[in-house]
Amino acid sequence: MEVALACLPVPPRDVGRQGRNSALFRREGHLEKAEASLLRALAITRGVRGGNDHPDVAACLNNLGELYFEWRRYGESAALFAEVLAAMERARRARRRAARLRRARDEAASPSLGLLEEASGKAQAQGKDKGGDGGSDDDGNEDD
Numbered sequence: 001m002e003v004a005l006a007c008l009p010v011p012p013r014d015v016g017r018q019g020r021n022s023a024l025f026r027r028e029g030h031l032e033k034a035e036a037s038l039l040r041a042l043a044i045t046r047g048v049r050g051g052n053d054h055p056d057v058a059a060c061l062n063n064l065g066e067l068y069f070e071w072r073r074y075g076e077s078a079a080l081f082a083e084v085l086a087a088m089e090r091a092r093r094a095r096r097r098a099a100r101l102r103r104a105r106d107e108a109a110s111p112s113l114g115l116l117e118e119a120s121g122k123a124q125a126q127g128k129d130k131g132g133d134g135g136s137d138d139d140g141n142e143d144d
Contacts, residue, residue: 041060058091062080
């Protein structure tokens with residue numbers, strides 16, 4: 001059923017409506033309609049967010065898992081909850097990897113900053129030693 005729903009031409013803003021419809025259907029006891037609404041929201045969200053690792057997709061999967069639990073479809077519910085937890089773990093690893101990369105980038109840039117400050121200071125000292133006019137570059141030619 002989910003594959004067929006993924007093919008429907010539905011605008012992304014419809015995801016919120018599907019979620020609200022699903023909650024309403026659940027409160028009224030229309031579990032089949034709630035399931036259809038959640039599956040539709042999941043298909044749209046996966047298409048818009050590009051896969052399973054986005055928090056919006058995890059929220060849809062979690063809601064569907066809760067519905068199946070309420071419906072006493074425990075096997076399907078457990079599988080969905082496991083998928084949510086796996087997605088959360090992948091997202092956590094991606095955040096940690098990004099933080100390590102940022103730290104490495106910052107550490108690599110740190111010596112450059114020190115060298116920039118040192119080179120700037122030495123360039124100013126050289127300019128003062130040569131008369132301080134700053135009118136020639138390193139090869140002795142006049143600046144434009």
